[in-house]
Amino acid sequence: MQILFQQIVNGIVNGGIYALIAVGLTMIFGILNIVNFAHGEMYMLGGYFAYVFAVLLGLPFGVAFILSILGGVVIGLLAERIIFRPLQGKAHMNSVIATMGLSLVLANSALMIFSPTPQHIPAPVPNVSLEILGINFSLLRLIVLCVALALILLLTLYVNRTWTGMAMRAVAQDLTVARLMGIQITHISMKTIGIGSALAAAAGVLIGPLLVVEPHMGSVAGLKAFAVVIMGGMGNIPGAIFAALTLGIAESLAAGFVGTGFKELIAFTIMILILLFRPTGLWGRKAM
């Protein structure tokens, strides 16, 4: 029983990381109608930015965290200008293939610059764990989870409470009408991709001290984020958050009770099953 809870707690932390990546992905799909296969690479880049700032340059972790997020935003905006903007309004297949190309370019550039050796980012907090009801919470994991949840909360407030957030929801509902209402689509596109990339990069920084940073982590994370987005319903932000936590817990339980190797199968199997039987996601209709 204790092991079970321990696995669930670990799963929630992983789920928080998945949620950070998936929320941006589902926003980009819901608002801009672009399928972004390069989104996982923003997570990978976030990790490597943190490695450069915190390890190579020796900056404090907090500063490195913020600089890495800014780095992710810059790369995201560049990609928006060069690739996403020309693809606006084109068939989905175009964005699938073009962003797949971008993903290959980014992952292999990281491979050439940083070598395939996984890099570890030293944790900013001492390695202590708190025991509550017989379950171990490492302080680091607790902080990671809190930061992830705080960022997601900020995003939800931004989308639901601010003027720009309202404009984003308007674009998601109907691009043409939104444009008629005087919304600058280019600005919304830049903000959406900027925010999405920032969150993914933040996830990359947070995973650095927990696991390692390596060039191919982006493609797997990106695919899992897709699984999460599909579970939650394409374009549905709360759906993605719940789906991410569910997947995190399911994977963690599978790793604990079935075997670590096959845990990778869960995300993709669930994804294909949901595509087949509930294409609008576990929670029904598209709600953005």
Added chain:
Amino acid sequence: MLGIRIRSGWGWFLVLVGGALLPFVIQDPYLQHLLILCCFYVVLTLSLNLLVGFAGQISFAHGAFFGIGAYASAILATRLGISFWLGLPAAGIITMLISLLIAIPSLRLRGPYLAIATIGFQEIVVVVLSQWVSVTRGPMGITNIPKPQIGSFIVRSLPHWYLLSFVLVVLTVMAMMRISKSRLGLELMALREDEIAARAMGVNTVKLKIIAFASSSLIAGLTGSIYAHYINSIDPYSFLIGVSATVLVMVLAGGVGSIIGSIIGALTLTLLPEFLREISSAGPRMILFGATLTFIILFLPEGIAGVVRQFKERRRRKAEIWGADADAMRRDTASHRLGKGSEDA
């Protein structure tokens, strides 16, 4: 589709004999190895083009089907001692049956959803190959795959391997040409252009999609089987999504639905990285391929075949504008002499 159309039987004969004699003209073993790789990529590209180009169904799982064929054949040969000549068709059929797993979902999925499902399938295959240790030997891979034997003759030397793969290329090209001119080919293209309209015209799109997936992966499986026996040892990491993306780049670079385009796309993108020494290792090559994918989508959505078509179109229009009859006549006679059709773009 490129406008290169060989009309006479003699032209075909020359291409065939020329192709078959290549490894006896080129003596360098490294170049011969490259020629064999070219054959594999040409077949993979053609078979993916059947699915992507003709039927309009995107797939990021072609590398996985190639891998399933390779593993099926290797396991049959090393575990059960089955000869290559039985293992080859068996590998093709096994791959085809497994492809139905993804063909059936494809009946309900379109565009990006299908792309995502095929990526999921590709990842699942790699995980199974690397985790199901009792059958696939996991990350260690399968080594010492025996060479094919005919009587007491063992296919071992590079020119013989080339001939074997060249036969596969010729058969695939012939099959593709037949399909493209047949009713099946037309129906597939109707499906690509507009699924609902095709159905309204009485095309059985369910059957078509299954045929497209099954035959495309059958060919990929056969290629995988020959590849496994040629390369001698395989592991799960030879069949990652990078392979699927590479073959897709070749299809798109050549132009969707163009047979000659696929051949040129596969040859160019196999040979180009080898000759530019700086980009011959895996990382830079994938950067080049990734950039090519993005570039093609942004600037050349019709691939090389589309560029050539546009170029011809422009030249014809220019000739019309200037009323240059003499020029057009000279061009026509020249193209007849070369055995090219003048007006088919």
